[in-house]
Amino acid sequence: MHYIRFYFASIKRSIMSRLEYKGDTIIAMLAFTIENVCSLLSIYFVVNSIPALNIDGQGVWNIWQIGFLYGFVMLPKGVDHLFTDELWRVCYWRVTDGSLDRNFLKPMPTLLMTIAETFQPEGFGEIILGIAMIIICGLQPNVVFNWTFANVVLLIIAIIFGAIIISAFKIMFAGLAFILKRTGQMFQLVYNSLTYVKYPRGIFPKVIRVLLTGIIPFMLITTIPVEILLGFLSYNPWIISIIIISAAAILLTLAIIIWNVCASKYESTGN
């Protein structure tokens, strides 16, 4: 209870400090929307240059189905963005500039202290655009869904536990920064793979599909649930839901262990 109160107090302070620059906060929210609109337009221009995207073993994907997938990917990404953005700073410079020292001096878990420092309202820009994309693309007559209770549960689980999976990777690399000092570029490498789950799985060879499903399970939380909903895959949605929850639990536990082990070896490098 004490930790929860502390977390919300910190978040409130973070929001107040961001609102000190109201204009820039609004521009930043718009900026994330602009970034995603640009990225989406790129996909549109590419797919629009051919009659249809016929994927081996899956059939034909139309532009609206790809737009729906794109919108869905933005949801777990946006949720993670809201709560754990401070970890990017840990990966890039907070160890080297010594500003993380103060988090080790307070009687609070360092991970909670660090995450609670920043609430990033820009994530709302991604979530709003993601929902808009899902609605616009989902309402098109040539997008047919396989709506069942199990599929709806799968989508909700994919969003919530998907955000936890992305955050778990962030925690791992932020923890590794205690030893390696700077892990931003390494984490960028993992995070950038979210770009490729915006396309149907069938485009990529088996080795990339296995990598993005079994090791960095971003396809598991985005492409697979959407492909099940759109009828491109016939996996059992309950089993996939259980796999997603299990993957999130395993990765989060692993991330916390890495964070704690690396935190015990933390050395201040700044002033």
Added chain:
Amino acid sequence: MFKKYKPFFKAGMINSMAYKSAIIGWFFITIIEVLCTLFLWFAIYKNATSPVINGFTFREIIAYFIFSNILSFCIFGGDTGYRIDKEITEGTICMSFTKPISYRGKNLAIALGIIMNKFLMIGLPLTLIAYTIFILTGIIKFVSVWALLFSLFSFLILVLCSIIISDSLEYFTGICCFYTTSGWGLNLAKNSIVGFLGGASLPLAFFKFGKIDFSIVLNYLPFAGMIQNPILALLGDYSQPQTYLLIIHTIGLSITWIFLLELINAIFFKIASKKVTVQGG
């Protein structure tokens, strides 16, 4: 005249060398991105009705993305916008205003130092290696030694124009921070727009909505001179005489934009400097 800006140029160069891990990280990211791009475009071209889409064959589009990744890494790293934003939020901008040097000149010198170092140490060698491989494998057509020299020379001129145009837009964003007092959002928006309209993610020839071809207009904007135009100088078909004219026209357009953007920046700075708020410091 330029002597007083030399220390800033040098500082920029040294600063860009401090992040070796960034260079290694970028290299691995690029390899994976190019690989995934390759599979994506393979699927696109497999479904196309013609082997040429919007003037690009499959091999040319892959070459375009390799050059685009190299150029984007070098050109988008000047960080003038973020530097001005930091000066405003930390309050150190008042120091810059009291010094007897041009604020624009100082920022340009730092950015040139950072970008030139990255370009000469990484961008140019990698471009030349890729260019040689593409010529040997026939992806880029070898016409004559003269055409090859023209292509490389015009590429270098266009890269220099690209660096200055990119920094002019960074500086413009930085001045906008005088009004917003924080530039995180502005810089983020600028990066997305510039990358997209500059052709970093896709050649502008693909920018079509049905029968409306946006590339006709976009090719005349300054953004096109940042990523797309230097690459087209390398990929151009020099067996066609009009390619030479097109490249010369592109260079002329880029130089015109440099003058125009610097003029806009000078006027904007004059107005905005009366608005600047010094925080902290």
